[in-house]
Amino acid sequence: MQIPDIIRQIPLNYYIWFSTALFCIGIIGVLTRRNAIIIFMSVELMLNSVNLLLAAFSSYKSDPSGQIFVFFIMAVAAAEVAVGLAIIVMIYRNIQTIDVGLLNKLKW
Protein backbone atom coordinates (compact mmCIF):
# COMPACT_ATOMS: atom_id res chain seq x y z
CA MET A 1 0.00 0.00 0.00
CA GLN A 2 1.76 3.09 -1.25
CA ILE A 3 0.42 6.38 0.07
CA PRO A 4 1.14 9.26 -2.31
CA ASP A 5 3.69 11.81 -1.01
CA ILE A 6 1.33 14.69 -1.61
CA ILE A 7 -1.05 13.22 0.98
CA ARG A 8 1.70 12.43 3.46
CA GLN A 9 2.79 16.06 3.61
CA ILE A 10 0.17 16.61 6.29
CA PRO A 11 0.31 14.00 9.09
CA LEU A 12 -2.85 12.05 9.86
CA ASN A 13 -2.91 13.33 13.43
CA TYR A 14 -3.49 16.86 12.19
CA TYR A 15 -6.65 15.71 10.41
CA ILE A 16 -7.85 13.93 13.53
CA TRP A 17 -7.30 16.99 15.75
CA PHE A 18 -8.87 19.31 13.20
CA SER A 19 -11.96 17.12 12.76
CA THR A 20 -12.31 16.73 16.52
CA ALA A 21 -12.14 20.50 16.93
CA LEU A 22 -14.81 21.03 14.25
CA PHE A 23 -16.97 18.35 15.86
CA CYS A 24 -16.67 19.98 19.29
CA ILE A 25 -17.58 23.39 17.84
CA GLY A 26 -20.66 21.74 16.35
CA ILE A 27 -21.65 20.17 19.68
CA ILE A 28 -21.17 23.43 21.56
CA GLY A 29 -23.27 25.19 18.92
CA VAL A 30 -26.12 22.70 19.31
CA LEU A 31 -26.08 22.96 23.09
CA THR A 32 -25.81 26.74 23.45
CA ARG A 33 -27.60 28.43 20.53
CA ARG A 34 -31.33 29.16 20.59
CA ASN A 35 -32.06 29.80 16.94
CA ALA A 36 -33.27 26.63 15.21
CA ILE A 37 -31.42 27.43 11.97
CA ILE A 38 -28.10 27.96 13.78
CA ILE A 39 -28.56 24.68 15.69
CA PHE A 40 -29.21 23.03 12.40
CA MET A 41 -26.04 24.57 10.92
CA SER A 42 -24.05 23.23 13.87
CA VAL A 43 -25.37 19.74 13.20
CA GLU A 44 -24.24 20.06 9.59
CA LEU A 45 -20.81 21.14 10.87
CA MET A 46 -20.64 17.94 12.91
CA LEU A 47 -21.52 15.87 9.85
CA ASN A 48 -18.89 17.64 7.76
CA SER A 49 -16.19 17.02 10.34
CA VAL A 50 -17.09 13.33 10.03
CA ASN A 51 -16.80 13.56 6.25
CA LEU A 52 -13.37 15.11 6.50
CA LEU A 53 -12.17 12.51 8.97
CA LEU A 54 -13.46 9.64 6.84
CA ALA A 55 -11.81 11.03 3.72
CA ALA A 56 -8.48 11.44 5.56
CA PHE A 57 -8.54 7.91 7.01
CA SER A 58 -9.56 6.57 3.65
CA SER A 59 -6.59 8.18 1.82
CA TYR A 60 -4.12 7.08 4.47
CA LYS A 61 -5.37 3.50 4.32
CA SER A 62 -5.62 3.49 0.48
CA ASP A 63 -9.08 2.04 1.04
CA PRO A 64 -11.97 3.56 -0.95
CA SER A 65 -14.79 2.44 1.35
CA GLY A 66 -14.39 5.46 3.64
CA GLN A 67 -14.95 7.80 0.72
CA ILE A 68 -18.02 5.82 -0.33
CA PHE A 69 -19.39 6.41 3.16
CA VAL A 70 -18.87 10.15 2.64
CA PHE A 71 -21.18 10.04 -0.39
CA PHE A 72 -23.83 8.28 1.66
CA ILE A 73 -23.56 10.88 4.43
CA MET A 74 -23.87 13.74 1.94
CA ALA A 75 -26.92 12.24 0.24
CA VAL A 76 -28.70 11.40 3.48
CA ALA A 77 -27.84 14.79 5.01
CA ALA A 78 -29.44 16.46 2.00
CA ALA A 79 -32.63 14.46 2.58
CA GLU A 80 -32.54 15.42 6.23
CA VAL A 81 -32.15 19.11 5.34
CA ALA A 82 -35.27 18.93 3.17
CA VAL A 83 -37.37 17.59 6.04
CA GLY A 84 -35.74 19.80 8.67
CA LEU A 85 -36.24 23.06 6.83
CA ALA A 86 -39.84 22.06 6.14
CA ILE A 87 -40.41 21.57 9.88
CA ILE A 88 -38.80 24.93 10.66
CA VAL A 89 -40.95 26.71 8.03
CA MET A 90 -44.05 25.02 9.47
CA ILE A 91 -43.21 26.36 12.91
CA TYR A 92 -42.43 29.85 11.60
CA ARG A 93 -45.85 29.97 9.93
CA ASN A 94 -47.57 29.14 13.19
CA ILE A 95 -45.70 31.28 15.72
CA GLN A 96 -43.63 33.74 13.60
CA THR A 97 -40.38 32.82 15.32
CA ILE A 98 -37.85 29.98 15.31
CA ASP A 99 -36.41 30.59 18.77
CA VAL A 100 -36.37 27.16 20.41
CA GLY A 101 -36.64 28.79 23.85
CA LEU A 102 -40.18 29.91 23.03
CA LEU A 103 -41.32 26.38 22.27
CA ASN A 104 -42.45 25.33 25.72
CA LYS A 105 -45.92 23.85 25.30
CA LEU A 106 -44.66 20.43 26.37
CA LYS A 107 -43.65 20.42 30.02
CA TRP A 108 -44.35 18.05 32.84
Place this chain on the structure above:
Amino acid sequence: MNAIIALSLFGISSLFLGFLNNRKILLPATLIFILIALGLNFADWNHEYFWFNGMLKTDNLSINFSTVILVAALLVVAISRHFGDDEEHSHPAEYYAIMLFSVVGAIMMVTYENLIMLFVGLEILSVSMYVLTGSDKRNLRSNEAALKYFLMGSFATGILLFGVALVYGATGSFQIHGIGAAVNEAKAQMGGQYGPILMAGTILIMVGLLFKISAAPFHFWTPDVYDGAPTIFTAFMSTVVKTAGVAATYRLLSTSFPGMYGLWGNPLVYITGLTLIIGNITAVYQQSFKRMLAYSSISHAGYLLITVLAKRPETNSSILFYSLAYSIATISAFAVLIVVSEAKAKAGKADESFDALNGLAKNNPFLAFVLTVSMLSLAGIPLTAGFFGKFFIFTDAFANPSILFKGLLVIAILMSAIGIYYYFKPIIAAYMRNGDTEKIEISPIYKYTLILTTALTIILGIAPDLVKKLF
Protein backbone atom coordinates in the same frame (compact mmCIF):
# COMPACT_ATOMS: atom_id res chain seq x y z
CA MET B 1 -34.38 -9.59 2.76
CA ASN B 2 -36.82 -9.59 -0.15
CA ALA B 3 -39.14 -7.93 2.34
CA ILE B 4 -37.05 -4.73 2.03
CA ILE B 5 -37.42 -4.59 -1.74
CA ALA B 6 -41.09 -5.52 -1.61
CA LEU B 7 -41.91 -2.93 1.07
CA SER B 8 -40.17 -0.16 -0.89
CA LEU B 9 -42.25 -1.01 -3.96
CA PHE B 10 -45.40 -1.27 -1.85
CA GLY B 11 -44.69 2.15 -0.37
CA ILE B 12 -44.57 3.68 -3.85
CA SER B 13 -47.69 1.84 -4.94
CA SER B 14 -49.60 2.98 -1.89
CA LEU B 15 -48.71 6.56 -2.86
CA PHE B 16 -50.30 5.89 -6.24
CA LEU B 17 -53.33 4.31 -4.59
CA GLY B 18 -53.88 7.76 -3.10
CA PHE B 19 -54.92 8.99 -6.54
CA LEU B 20 -57.94 6.71 -6.46
CA ASN B 21 -61.13 8.28 -5.26
CA ASN B 22 -61.90 5.34 -3.03
CA ARG B 23 -60.05 5.94 0.21
CA LYS B 24 -61.52 2.88 1.89
CA ILE B 25 -59.11 0.68 -0.06
CA LEU B 26 -55.96 2.16 1.49
CA LEU B 27 -56.11 0.53 4.90
CA PRO B 28 -56.78 -3.05 3.71
CA ALA B 29 -54.19 -2.60 0.93
CA THR B 30 -51.51 -1.54 3.43
CA LEU B 31 -52.38 -4.44 5.72
CA ILE B 32 -52.03 -6.86 2.79
CA PHE B 33 -48.70 -5.26 1.83
CA ILE B 34 -47.30 -5.83 5.31
CA LEU B 35 -48.64 -9.40 5.41
CA ILE B 36 -46.90 -10.15 2.09
CA ALA B 37 -43.67 -8.66 3.47
CA LEU B 38 -44.09 -10.85 6.56
CA GLY B 39 -44.33 -13.91 4.32
CA LEU B 40 -41.32 -12.89 2.19
CA ASN B 41 -39.37 -12.30 5.37
CA PHE B 42 -39.42 -16.02 6.16
CA ALA B 43 -38.09 -17.00 2.72
CA ASP B 44 -34.52 -16.67 4.05
CA TRP B 45 -35.19 -18.78 7.14
CA ASN B 46 -32.29 -21.03 8.11
CA HIS B 47 -29.77 -19.97 5.57
CA GLU B 48 -27.34 -17.22 6.37
CA TYR B 49 -26.60 -15.14 3.35
CA PHE B 50 -24.80 -11.90 2.52
CA TRP B 51 -26.71 -9.49 0.27
CA PHE B 52 -25.41 -6.63 -1.90
CA ASN B 53 -21.67 -7.32 -1.56
CA GLY B 54 -21.77 -7.90 2.17
CA MET B 55 -23.91 -4.87 2.99
CA LEU B 56 -26.70 -6.85 4.67
CA LYS B 57 -26.67 -10.27 6.26
CA THR B 58 -29.78 -12.29 6.93
CA ASP B 59 -29.70 -14.80 9.75
CA ASN B 60 -32.39 -16.25 11.97
CA LEU B 61 -31.94 -13.56 14.62
CA SER B 62 -32.42 -10.73 12.12
CA ILE B 63 -35.44 -12.50 10.60
CA ASN B 64 -36.98 -12.84 14.06
CA PHE B 65 -36.42 -9.16 14.80
CA SER B 66 -37.90 -8.21 11.42
CA THR B 67 -40.92 -10.35 12.29
CA VAL B 68 -41.45 -8.52 15.59
CA ILE B 69 -41.14 -5.19 13.75
CA LEU B 70 -43.54 -6.21 10.98
CA VAL B 71 -46.10 -7.56 13.47
CA ALA B 72 -45.93 -4.30 15.44
CA ALA B 73 -46.28 -2.27 12.22
CA LEU B 74 -49.23 -4.43 11.15
CA LEU B 75 -51.05 -3.84 14.44
CA VAL B 76 -50.36 -0.09 14.37
CA VAL B 77 -51.63 0.21 10.80
CA ALA B 78 -54.72 -1.79 11.77
CA ILE B 79 -55.65 0.76 14.46
CA SER B 80 -55.02 3.78 12.20
CA ARG B 81 -58.52 4.38 11.01
CA HIS B 82 -59.13 8.08 11.15
CA PHE B 83 -56.86 9.42 8.44
CA GLY B 84 -58.90 11.22 5.86
CA ASP B 85 -61.75 12.40 8.03
CA ASP B 86 -60.66 15.99 8.42
CA GLU B 87 -58.99 18.54 6.21
CA GLU B 88 -55.58 18.17 7.84
CA HIS B 89 -55.37 14.50 6.94
CA SER B 90 -56.70 14.85 3.43
CA HIS B 91 -53.90 12.75 1.95
CA PRO B 92 -53.98 9.54 3.96
CA ALA B 93 -52.02 7.61 1.31
CA GLU B 94 -48.90 9.57 2.23
CA TYR B 95 -49.06 8.50 5.86
CA TYR B 96 -49.37 4.84 4.92
CA ALA B 97 -46.52 5.18 2.39
CA ILE B 98 -44.22 6.86 4.93
CA MET B 99 -45.02 4.17 7.50
CA LEU B 100 -44.12 1.46 4.96
CA PHE B 101 -40.86 3.26 4.12
CA SER B 102 -39.94 3.60 7.77
CA VAL B 103 -40.48 -0.13 8.24
CA VAL B 104 -37.93 -0.62 5.44
CA GLY B 105 -35.47 1.43 7.47
CA ALA B 106 -36.24 -0.57 10.62
CA ILE B 107 -35.61 -3.87 8.83
CA MET B 108 -32.32 -2.55 7.43
CA MET B 109 -31.31 -1.65 10.99
CA VAL B 110 -31.73 -5.23 12.17
CA THR B 111 -30.19 -6.86 9.08
CA TYR B 112 -27.10 -4.72 8.56
CA GLU B 113 -23.62 -6.13 8.20
CA ASN B 114 -21.91 -2.94 7.03
CA LEU B 115 -22.11 0.20 9.18
CA ILE B 116 -23.18 2.16 6.07
CA MET B 117 -26.43 0.21 6.13
CA LEU B 118 -26.88 0.87 9.85
CA PHE B 119 -26.58 4.59 9.14
CA VAL B 120 -28.86 4.54 6.09
CA GLY B 121 -31.49 2.41 7.85
CA LEU B 122 -31.41 4.63 10.92
CA GLU B 123 -31.86 7.73 8.79
CA ILE B 124 -34.71 6.25 6.73
CA LEU B 125 -36.49 5.41 9.96
CA SER B 126 -35.71 8.73 11.66
CA VAL B 127 -36.53 11.05 8.75
CA SER B 128 -39.87 9.27 8.25
CA MET B 129 -40.61 9.67 11.93
CA TYR B 130 -39.77 13.41 11.87
CA VAL B 131 -42.40 13.85 9.16
CA LEU B 132 -45.01 11.74 10.94
CA THR B 133 -44.40 13.46 14.28
CA GLY B 134 -45.10 16.84 12.71
CA SER B 135 -48.02 15.64 10.63
CA ASP B 136 -50.57 17.54 12.71
CA LYS B 137 -49.58 20.78 11.03
CA ARG B 138 -51.76 23.33 12.90
CA ASN B 139 -51.12 21.84 16.34
CA LEU B 140 -48.33 23.67 18.15
CA ARG B 141 -47.56 20.67 20.33
CA SER B 142 -47.04 18.49 17.30
CA ASN B 143 -44.82 21.18 15.69
CA GLU B 144 -42.71 21.47 18.79
CA ALA B 145 -42.36 17.70 19.09
CA ALA B 146 -41.26 17.47 15.46
CA LEU B 147 -38.60 20.17 15.88
CA LYS B 148 -37.27 18.65 19.11
CA TYR B 149 -37.19 15.17 17.63
CA PHE B 150 -35.51 16.43 14.48
CA LEU B 151 -32.78 18.44 16.24
CA MET B 152 -32.05 15.75 18.84
CA GLY B 153 -32.22 12.97 16.24
CA SER B 154 -29.77 14.58 13.85
CA PHE B 155 -27.50 15.52 16.77
CA ALA B 156 -27.45 11.85 17.82
CA THR B 157 -26.75 10.78 14.25
CA GLY B 158 -23.78 13.16 14.13
CA ILE B 159 -22.33 11.61 17.31
CA LEU B 160 -22.90 8.09 15.98
CA LEU B 161 -21.17 8.96 12.71
CA PHE B 162 -18.14 10.47 14.40
CA GLY B 163 -17.81 7.24 16.36
CA VAL B 164 -18.09 5.20 13.18
CA ALA B 165 -15.38 7.31 11.54
CA LEU B 166 -13.02 6.81 14.50
CA VAL B 167 -13.64 3.06 14.62
CA TYR B 168 -12.97 2.93 10.88
CA GLY B 169 -9.71 4.77 11.45
CA ALA B 170 -8.67 2.30 14.15
CA THR B 171 -9.78 -0.94 12.52
CA GLY B 172 -9.90 -0.15 8.77
CA SER B 173 -13.29 -1.74 8.23
CA PHE B 174 -17.00 -0.96 8.17
CA GLN B 175 -18.04 -4.63 8.24
CA ILE B 176 -19.17 -5.51 11.76
CA HIS B 177 -17.42 -8.88 11.59
CA GLY B 178 -14.27 -7.20 10.26
CA ILE B 179 -14.34 -4.75 13.18
CA GLY B 180 -14.85 -7.65 15.59
CA ALA B 181 -11.81 -9.46 14.15
CA ALA B 182 -9.68 -6.30 14.38
CA VAL B 183 -10.76 -5.70 17.97
CA ASN B 184 -9.86 -9.26 18.96
CA GLU B 185 -6.51 -8.95 17.20
CA ALA B 186 -5.78 -5.72 19.06
CA LYS B 187 -6.74 -7.42 22.31
CA ALA B 188 -4.39 -10.34 21.62
CA GLN B 189 -1.48 -8.07 20.68
CA MET B 190 -1.82 -5.31 23.22
CA GLY B 191 -3.07 -7.40 26.14
CA GLY B 192 -6.29 -5.51 26.76
CA GLN B 193 -4.93 -2.05 25.97
CA TYR B 194 -6.75 -0.38 23.11
CA GLY B 195 -5.77 2.72 21.23
CA PRO B 196 -7.52 5.94 22.29
CA ILE B 197 -9.12 6.26 18.86
CA LEU B 198 -10.83 2.87 19.09
CA MET B 199 -12.03 3.55 22.63
CA ALA B 200 -13.39 7.00 21.79
CA GLY B 201 -15.08 5.60 18.68
CA THR B 202 -16.78 2.79 20.59
CA ILE B 203 -18.08 5.13 23.26
CA LEU B 204 -19.39 7.66 20.72
CA ILE B 205 -21.20 4.93 18.75
CA MET B 206 -22.81 3.71 21.95
CA VAL B 207 -23.90 7.21 22.93
CA GLY B 208 -25.44 7.72 19.49
CA LEU B 209 -27.39 4.48 19.69
CA LEU B 210 -28.48 5.07 23.30
CA PHE B 211 -29.92 8.42 22.20
CA LYS B 212 -32.06 6.58 19.68
CA ILE B 213 -33.40 4.01 22.14
CA SER B 214 -33.86 6.81 24.72
CA ALA B 215 -31.80 5.43 27.60
CA ALA B 216 -31.08 7.83 30.47
CA PRO B 217 -29.24 10.27 30.55
CA PHE B 218 -30.01 10.65 26.84
CA HIS B 219 -33.79 10.31 27.28
CA PHE B 220 -34.81 13.96 27.82
CA TRP B 221 -36.36 14.36 24.36
CA THR B 222 -38.53 11.24 24.64
CA PRO B 223 -41.45 12.40 26.82
CA ASP B 224 -41.87 15.66 24.91
CA VAL B 225 -41.77 13.97 21.51
CA TYR B 226 -44.06 11.10 22.49
CA ASP B 227 -46.48 13.51 24.12
CA GLY B 228 -46.66 15.95 21.22
CA ALA B 229 -46.85 13.52 18.32
CA PRO B 230 -50.26 12.29 17.10
CA THR B 231 -51.06 9.27 19.28
CA ILE B 232 -51.05 6.75 16.47
CA PHE B 233 -47.48 7.69 15.57
CA THR B 234 -46.47 7.64 19.22
CA ALA B 235 -47.60 4.01 19.23
CA PHE B 236 -45.49 3.42 16.12
CA MET B 237 -42.46 5.14 17.66
CA SER B 238 -42.57 3.35 20.97
CA THR B 239 -42.82 -0.10 19.38
CA VAL B 240 -41.22 -0.25 15.92
CA VAL B 241 -38.50 2.33 16.48
CA LYS B 242 -37.64 1.05 19.96
CA THR B 243 -37.36 -2.57 18.80
CA ALA B 244 -35.22 -1.62 15.82
CA GLY B 245 -32.92 0.50 17.97
CA VAL B 246 -32.41 -2.19 20.60
CA ALA B 247 -31.85 -4.82 17.92
CA ALA B 248 -29.26 -2.64 16.15
CA THR B 249 -27.44 -1.98 19.44
CA TYR B 250 -27.48 -5.66 20.32
CA ARG B 251 -26.21 -6.71 16.89
CA LEU B 252 -23.34 -4.23 17.00
CA LEU B 253 -22.26 -4.90 20.57
CA SER B 254 -22.50 -8.68 20.29
CA THR B 255 -20.72 -8.89 16.93
CA SER B 256 -18.13 -6.12 16.86
CA PHE B 257 -17.28 -5.29 20.44
CA PRO B 258 -17.60 -8.40 22.64
CA GLY B 259 -13.79 -8.28 23.00
CA MET B 260 -14.09 -4.83 24.58
CA TYR B 261 -16.74 -5.79 27.15
CA GLY B 262 -14.45 -4.49 29.89
CA LEU B 263 -14.64 -1.01 28.39
CA TRP B 264 -18.37 -0.62 27.70
CA GLY B 265 -19.85 -3.24 30.06
CA ASN B 266 -19.62 -1.40 33.37
CA PRO B 267 -20.72 2.04 32.11
CA LEU B 268 -23.68 0.38 30.40
CA VAL B 269 -24.67 -1.28 33.68
CA TYR B 270 -24.81 2.15 35.33
CA ILE B 271 -26.71 3.62 32.38
CA THR B 272 -29.22 0.76 32.55
CA GLY B 273 -29.76 1.26 36.27
CA LEU B 274 -30.22 4.99 35.76
CA THR B 275 -32.68 4.37 32.91
CA LEU B 276 -34.77 2.07 35.10
CA ILE B 277 -34.79 4.50 38.02
CA ILE B 278 -35.56 7.64 36.01
CA GLY B 279 -38.13 5.97 33.77
CA ASN B 280 -40.13 4.40 36.58
CA ILE B 281 -39.88 7.10 39.24
CA THR B 282 -40.80 9.94 36.89
CA ALA B 283 -43.71 7.93 35.49
CA VAL B 284 -45.26 7.91 38.97
CA TYR B 285 -45.70 11.70 38.89
CA GLN B 286 -47.38 11.96 35.51
CA GLN B 287 -50.95 13.22 35.19
CA SER B 288 -51.23 12.48 31.49
CA PHE B 289 -51.76 8.89 30.40
CA LYS B 290 -49.83 9.50 27.18
CA ARG B 291 -46.85 10.96 29.01
CA MET B 292 -46.92 8.10 31.49
CA LEU B 293 -46.68 5.68 28.56
CA ALA B 294 -43.68 7.68 27.26
CA TYR B 295 -41.86 7.24 30.58
CA SER B 296 -42.92 3.61 30.65
CA SER B 297 -41.23 3.18 27.26
CA ILE B 298 -38.02 4.61 28.74
CA SER B 299 -38.17 2.11 31.60
CA HIS B 300 -38.76 -0.77 29.19
CA ALA B 301 -35.69 0.32 27.25
CA GLY B 302 -33.87 -0.24 30.55
CA TYR B 303 -35.20 -3.80 30.92
CA LEU B 304 -34.20 -4.55 27.32
CA LEU B 305 -30.69 -3.21 27.95
CA ILE B 306 -30.27 -5.70 30.81
CA THR B 307 -30.45 -8.58 28.33
CA VAL B 308 -28.18 -6.81 25.89
CA LEU B 309 -25.64 -6.76 28.72
CA ALA B 310 -26.20 -10.27 29.99
CA LYS B 311 -24.12 -11.99 27.28
CA ARG B 312 -25.75 -15.39 27.37
CA PRO B 313 -26.81 -17.69 24.52
CA GLU B 314 -30.41 -17.42 25.73
CA THR B 315 -30.29 -13.63 25.40
CA ASN B 316 -31.51 -13.77 21.80
CA SER B 317 -34.82 -15.34 22.64
CA SER B 318 -35.47 -13.35 25.82
CA ILE B 319 -34.84 -10.02 24.09
CA LEU B 320 -37.17 -11.03 21.26
CA PHE B 321 -39.88 -12.28 23.61
CA TYR B 322 -39.71 -9.10 25.67
CA SER B 323 -39.90 -6.82 22.61
CA LEU B 324 -42.88 -8.75 21.30
CA ALA B 325 -44.73 -8.74 24.63
CA TYR B 326 -43.97 -5.04 25.19
CA SER B 327 -45.00 -4.03 21.64
CA ILE B 328 -48.33 -5.85 21.76
CA ALA B 329 -49.27 -4.49 25.18
CA THR B 330 -48.20 -0.94 24.28
CA ILE B 331 -50.21 -0.98 21.08
CA SER B 332 -53.39 -2.02 22.89
CA ALA B 333 -52.85 0.69 25.51
CA PHE B 334 -52.39 3.35 22.84
CA ALA B 335 -55.38 2.01 20.90
CA VAL B 336 -57.62 2.54 23.93
CA LEU B 337 -56.14 6.00 24.48
CA ILE B 338 -56.81 6.92 20.83
CA VAL B 339 -60.53 6.07 20.90
CA VAL B 340 -61.12 7.55 24.34
CA SER B 341 -59.35 10.84 23.61
CA GLU B 342 -61.07 11.10 20.23
CA ALA B 343 -64.48 10.70 21.85
CA LYS B 344 -63.50 13.41 24.36
CA ALA B 345 -62.27 15.70 21.60
CA LYS B 346 -65.56 15.25 19.71
CA ALA B 347 -67.45 16.30 22.82
CA GLY B 348 -65.25 19.39 22.93
CA LYS B 349 -63.15 18.41 25.94
CA ALA B 350 -59.83 17.23 24.57
CA ASP B 351 -58.16 15.26 27.35
CA GLU B 352 -55.34 12.74 27.45
CA SER B 353 -54.98 12.52 31.23
CA PHE B 354 -56.04 9.63 33.46
CA ASP B 355 -59.32 11.44 34.08
CA ALA B 356 -60.28 10.82 30.48
CA LEU B 357 -60.56 7.14 31.37
CA ASN B 358 -63.02 7.73 34.24
CA GLY B 359 -66.06 5.50 33.97
CA LEU B 360 -64.76 3.58 30.98
CA ALA B 361 -65.85 0.24 32.47
CA LYS B 362 -69.52 1.30 32.49
CA ASN B 363 -69.28 3.06 29.18
CA ASN B 364 -67.50 0.37 27.18
CA PRO B 365 -66.54 -2.75 29.19
CA PHE B 366 -64.63 -4.24 26.27
CA LEU B 367 -62.20 -1.31 26.06
CA ALA B 368 -61.76 -1.33 29.83
CA PHE B 369 -60.86 -5.02 29.72
CA VAL B 370 -58.34 -4.47 26.89
CA LEU B 371 -56.79 -1.63 28.88
CA THR B 372 -56.58 -3.78 32.01
CA VAL B 373 -54.86 -6.68 30.25
CA SER B 374 -52.33 -4.40 28.55
CA MET B 375 -51.51 -2.57 31.79
CA LEU B 376 -51.10 -5.86 33.68
CA SER B 377 -48.78 -7.08 30.95
CA LEU B 378 -46.67 -3.91 31.05
CA ALA B 379 -46.49 -4.17 34.85
CA GLY B 380 -45.44 -7.81 34.61
CA ILE B 381 -48.28 -9.50 36.50
CA PRO B 382 -48.44 -13.30 36.04
CA LEU B 383 -50.67 -14.83 33.36
CA THR B 384 -49.73 -12.06 30.94
CA ALA B 385 -46.94 -11.95 28.38
CA GLY B 386 -45.11 -9.20 30.25
CA PHE B 387 -44.57 -11.44 33.28
CA PHE B 388 -42.63 -14.01 31.29
CA GLY B 389 -40.77 -11.28 29.41
CA LYS B 390 -39.48 -9.93 32.72
CA PHE B 391 -38.96 -13.44 34.08
CA PHE B 392 -36.64 -14.40 31.20
CA ILE B 393 -34.73 -11.13 31.50
CA PHE B 394 -34.22 -11.49 35.26
CA THR B 395 -33.09 -15.11 34.74
CA ASP B 396 -30.48 -13.90 32.26
CA ALA B 397 -29.31 -11.22 34.65
CA PHE B 398 -29.20 -13.64 37.58
CA ALA B 399 -26.91 -16.01 35.68
CA ASN B 400 -24.27 -13.30 35.36
CA PRO B 401 -21.81 -13.74 38.24
CA SER B 402 -20.61 -10.14 38.56
CA ILE B 403 -21.54 -8.25 41.75
CA LEU B 404 -22.48 -5.18 39.73
CA PHE B 405 -25.08 -7.25 37.93
CA LYS B 406 -26.63 -8.40 41.18
CA GLY B 407 -27.07 -4.75 42.13
CA LEU B 408 -28.67 -4.05 38.75
CA LEU B 409 -31.04 -6.97 39.31
CA VAL B 410 -32.10 -5.58 42.69
CA ILE B 411 -32.80 -2.19 41.12
CA ALA B 412 -34.75 -3.80 38.29
CA ILE B 413 -36.97 -5.78 40.68
CA LEU B 414 -37.60 -2.75 42.92
CA MET B 415 -38.46 -0.67 39.88
CA SER B 416 -40.93 -3.21 38.55
CA ALA B 417 -42.63 -3.06 41.94
CA ILE B 418 -42.93 0.73 41.51
CA GLY B 419 -44.21 0.09 37.99
CA ILE B 420 -47.19 -1.80 39.39
CA TYR B 421 -48.32 1.38 41.16
CA TYR B 422 -48.52 3.62 38.13
CA TYR B 423 -49.80 0.95 35.76
CA PHE B 424 -52.77 0.47 38.10
CA LYS B 425 -53.73 4.16 37.95
CA PRO B 426 -55.55 3.86 34.57
CA ILE B 427 -57.23 0.63 35.70
CA ILE B 428 -58.50 2.33 38.86
CA ALA B 429 -59.71 5.30 36.81
CA ALA B 430 -61.58 2.99 34.46
CA TYR B 431 -63.26 0.81 37.07
CA MET B 432 -63.59 2.78 40.30
CA ARG B 433 -64.32 6.34 39.21
CA ASN B 434 -67.42 7.72 37.62
CA GLY B 435 -67.19 9.87 34.57
CA ASP B 436 -69.47 11.47 32.02
CA THR B 437 -70.41 9.04 29.31
CA GLU B 438 -69.60 10.09 25.81
CA LYS B 439 -70.52 7.31 23.46
CA ILE B 440 -67.43 5.49 22.20
CA GLU B 441 -67.85 3.67 18.93
CA ILE B 442 -65.23 1.37 17.47
CA SER B 443 -65.11 -0.02 13.98
CA PRO B 444 -65.03 -3.82 13.40
CA ILE B 445 -61.38 -3.92 12.27
CA TYR B 446 -60.39 -1.95 15.35
CA LYS B 447 -62.28 -4.36 17.56
CA TYR B 448 -60.71 -7.44 15.94
CA THR B 449 -57.22 -5.94 16.34
CA LEU B 450 -57.83 -5.31 20.02
CA ILE B 451 -59.21 -8.84 20.48
CA LEU B 452 -56.09 -10.16 18.74
CA THR B 453 -53.64 -8.17 20.89
CA THR B 454 -55.43 -9.05 24.12
CA ALA B 455 -55.64 -12.73 23.18
CA LEU B 456 -51.95 -12.77 22.24
CA THR B 457 -50.99 -11.16 25.54
CA ILE B 458 -52.90 -13.77 27.51
CA ILE B 459 -51.81 -16.74 25.37
CA LEU B 460 -48.14 -15.72 25.61
CA GLY B 461 -48.63 -15.34 29.35
CA ILE B 462 -50.01 -18.86 29.74
CA ALA B 463 -47.81 -20.69 27.24
CA PRO B 464 -44.69 -18.62 26.50
CA ASP B 465 -42.90 -21.61 25.02
CA LEU B 466 -45.20 -21.46 21.98
CA VAL B 467 -43.32 -18.40 20.77
CA LYS B 468 -40.08 -18.71 22.68
CA LYS B 469 -39.25 -21.99 20.95
CA LEU B 470 -39.66 -20.31 17.58
CA PHE B 471 -37.05 -17.68 18.39
